[in-house]
Amino acid sequence: MTQEKSRAARFPAGLRKALIAFALAQFICSFAGSNMNVMISDISRDLDTDVHGVQLAITLFLLVMAALMIPGGKLTDVFGRKWCLILGLLLFGAGALISSLAPSLPVLIIGYSVFEGVGTALLIPPVYILTTLLFQGVSARARAFGAISAMGGVGAVAGPLIGGFIAYAVSWRAAFVAQAAVVLVIVLLSRRAVEDPLPADRSRPFDVGGAVLSAAGLILIVLGILATDDDIRLCIALLAAGALVLTWFFVAVRRRERSGREPLLSLRLFRNRASNLGLITQNTQWLMVMGTSFVVSTYLQVVRGFNAIETGGVFTATTAGVLISSLGAEPMAKRRPQRTLIMAGFVVTIAGIALLLTLGRSSGSVWTMVPGLFVIGLGLGGMLTPSVNVVQSSFGEDLQGEISGLSRSVSNLGSSLGAALTGTILVAGVDGAAPGRAYLWAMTAVAGAGLIGLVAAFFLPRTQPSS
Template structure:
């Protein structure tokens, strides 16, 4: 249907959910649970890496690919996942993604070698590419405009439950058998699919083309895969093959950008990036999530390899980060909705960067209270100030009918950032081969890596200060193409 200005809408006004309603709470819980599975899996796998390496006799490159195979397919296909949701139904794609993630987890749990595990993780990433953008797109399309930022803040905070439980549960599971970490996903996925089909309203863009951008998908996958392989291969030293494959990746990504500007039905409409706020926020996302992803991986490795902590102890060390986000993320989301996201994003990234610096100077035999807790707490506070305003602003900068695509783009940027950072940072700080298991090699590399990650977040703060106006409207008030119902 259309309003008096001819703007296409996706649902009648009475179908929009309110956050305090029973149906609104159930829809929010369903999106949190589905996203929580993917988040829980990621935190557990990071904690499990040293154990997986010993059990499957894997070197550093193999362990990088256990992380990167998932991140690669997720980043490469998440744009497709967002656009498929807009075209064929966000709830439908979300449910398919969650179900597939559960099946792929079975393959991970049964993997006899690191090569099989890497392949199964790639399938997991492909399925996550359907569920991750669908989660936020459902919130953007299903909730009343006045409740969207609060819903996104609640989504961010409640995911802290998964983050909080992930390191602890993961550490315990790893001490029993790392394969249990994947078996855990199977019953959770079944529950989420049932809840989604029953309580989440369907939404789609009725004007979306049914054409699949095959050229764009192919170039994105080839570009990310080649660039990631080239960067990961540098862990074993500079070689002609690594350089050539890396150059192929860069050229393919350049071709992707060109193809999207000329495609009849592009996977990523170039018009999105004509919006200054959308472009700025995605560049900030690239810097922030690159630093965050690499830093958390290095921290867990440092605590186990250098400090000699168990997997459970190393995982539990990050618990304060998740608890702080659980209680504060929604509050900062509400504050940003009433004013502007700019000061929260600038302050938050700088606070998080300070946390990385404190963690970088921890001694080789750190005390949790004196050397880990202060840095982790600042990181949690900084991310609470940053994530909900960032996410709400980037979604508000896109038309409602492109909610899934906009969510897919921002998620693709964040996943690509982590993917490239995890591939590039180890060789950059001098790690390769089995160095992840050597305290003498890992300790100095860890400190340098944490400082690099802090610098990335400072860069994010500077870009926010330059790219967002000081009086930028609140995210919930700045959504373009609103109709009379507040859509």
């Protein structure tokens, strides 16, 4: 009987291959966002730049993803999900190869921040849309999203470990070559295994003005955060400009809908309470992922003098925590409401940060940071999948393209905000007289974001787990 249930629970061979391609795609994009953190010293030395320069490249990569993810999701309806997936993978791979040969920071920004960022914005929405379309039923879809989200979380927290090992054994350039190699595997697998059940509609209108406004607004807000350390007046001006542009965007969307034209993003997406709260939890989760990774990596390398492999080794604890909690995500989802799992994840992650700061400051040994990082991994791994399920399951198939783009945009905006906010705090102090205090304040900011996410999760609907 158990074997029969096990066979019934398994996906058909074709769907399993498609799911492997989707999970690997999410993994490599998350990996690209975090593996740079352990190579800060090596890249700074090789390209004659500093911590701020590498932080800029990382933040711009995350920002390009966030700014273009909504238009990327909409383009899937026009050109087709599989077409956008393959094109995105090819752009990502080309960017990785350009980055591996970069002789200077500007070339690295072109390859890594621009090419890989645009590629990710094109390929990630199809991953989530095709998963929704190909995996039928709440249970099957939850399992598929669980695998993809878990690989995304593992890619984010294992990025420092894997990237550190490659950088130490070969060079930081080899880490980009490895990204290109993985992308090639995904392209070959996707061409054979991935089928798009819905035809593309080339006649469907695309809201170019909305795409420009949404991207410009998000870019201005993150640039405003980056400018905090340099000029507070510039910071306020950029933040205000970003808020005005985003307001203009929503006014334009409303006007376009009232005139009967299709907007970039339907306002219906913002009328769903569960989805809105779920988006807030997604944003703060990825802010915590990237913020923790950047702060701890920078502290270990700049303050403690660790090399890439040593820094990556410390993050093994976080990777282990994410893997353990991800493996238990599906059984827990059958017994506990998603709201409960998300709240528990935030509580555990904040407790992990408190443990990290307490033990890390009480001893001169860097290994006292390991327990806190492990607990952080447990919390993050346990809540990434439920948040995705809350958002994606709030809408029907007709809005999957838009909600997937919005969901991924919000998540990547969280990552870029995590790198920008904590990086700005840390960069201001690592070269000063009290780098430890800057580290403390940066991690406190991450914990503060966790509290915001916890409050949002508290107000999620009290739905029961599905069988």
